[in-house]
Amino acid sequence: MEKWGSIKRRHVAVKSTAVETLQNQFSGYGSTSAIVARTLDKLQLKQPLEEWSDETISKVVNAFTDEKFPTVLALNKIDHPDADRNIAKIAKQQPAESLVLCSAISEVFLRRLAKQGYIKYTPGAEYLDTREDLIEQGDPDGGGLKEMDDKLKQRIENLKDMVLYRFGSTGVVQVLTRAAALLGLVPVFPVKNIHTYGSGTAGSTAVFRDCVLVKKGSTVADVARKVMGDAPIAFVEGDGGRRVAEDHVVSVGKNDILSFHVGR
Numbered sequence: 001m002e003k004w005g006s007i008k009r010r011h012v013a014v015k016s017t018a019v020e021t022l023q024n025q026f027s028g029y030g031s032t033s034a035i036v037a038r039t040l041d042k043l044q045l046k047q048p049l050e051e052w053s054d055e056t057i058s059k060v061v062n063a064f065t066d067e068k069f070p071t072v073l074a075l076n077k078i079d080h081p082d083a084d085r086n087i088a089k090i091a092k093q094q095p096a097e098s099l100v101l102c103s104a105i106s107e108v109f110l111r112r113l114a115k116q117g118y119i120k121y122t123p124g125a126e127y128l129d130t131r132e133d134l135i136e137q138g139d140p141d142g143g144g145l146k147e148m149d150d151k152l153k154q155r156i157e158n159l160k161d162m163v164l165y166r167f168g169s170t171g172v173v174q175v176l177t178r179a180a181a182l183l184g185l186v187p188v189f190p191v192k193n194i195h196t197y198g199s200g201t202a203g204s205t206a207v208f209r210d211c212v213l214v215k216k217g218s219t220v221a222d223v224a225r226k227v228m229g230d231a232p233i234a235f236v237e238g239d240g241g242r243r244v245a246e247d248h249v250v251s252v253g254k255n256d257i258l259s260f261h262v263g264r
Contacts, residue, residue, distance in 0.1 A: 111123060116146070
């Protein structure tokens with residue numbers, strides 16, 4: 001606030017717009033005129049800059065911070081006994097849309113068990129399957145999963161009760177999804193084989209190995225340039241093997257799984 005008087009006087013003297021004056025002040029934070037303009041548009045201020053009160057200036061600064069540095073708060077350790085109390089405290093101070101409840105250690109544990117062949121688990125899913133679960137569902141081989149000892153079974157049951165059943169997932173994937181949405185980005189999965197979703201790497205059975213983030217409104221051609229560079233594209237396949245035009249827009253759940261075929 002100490003420099004506001006001189007900023008205001010210069011603003012009036014050179015007849016700058018509010019966007020120009022604020023951009024000069026915020027440029028050190030990597031701001032652009034577009035970001036400043038969006039900030040002011042959201043505030044819908046009626047008074048000219050030279051008449052702003054201290055309260056208005058604070059609102060502008062806070063709005064700029066939210067616009068330039070959108071934030072998702074990952075509230076980790078939701079499996080901890082004190083989690084509810086701590087979550088309640090934070091929820092009173094922060095908007096609900098900025099909060100994601102998660103348990104990173106649970107996600108790591110489940111992925112490790114899946115890799116070791118004890119469970120079937122898709123990262124971010126709200127459920128998992130053990131050998132016993134699959135046998136109950138009619139698979140006599142239990143999906144080829146390994147038997148678990150009583151101690152491991154109990155850990156799995158505790159994790160289900162404390163995290164999956166209670167919160168719907170470990171929240172780790174949801175943090176990334178929320179962050180991408182907040183930034184206006186769309187995750188797109190380029191694959192080599194559109195039917196198996198494999199990467200085509202020899203010896204690899206991984207699906208959806210790669211993911212690129214593109215701005216909302218991007219087309220298939222934009223994604224192709226980001227993934228393939230200047231390589232000529234003969235045609236593009238989408239989910240299910242259907243041909244996709246290069247001018248089609250990508251969005252979550254639509255044209256977000258793509259296989260690019262090089263050629264002329």
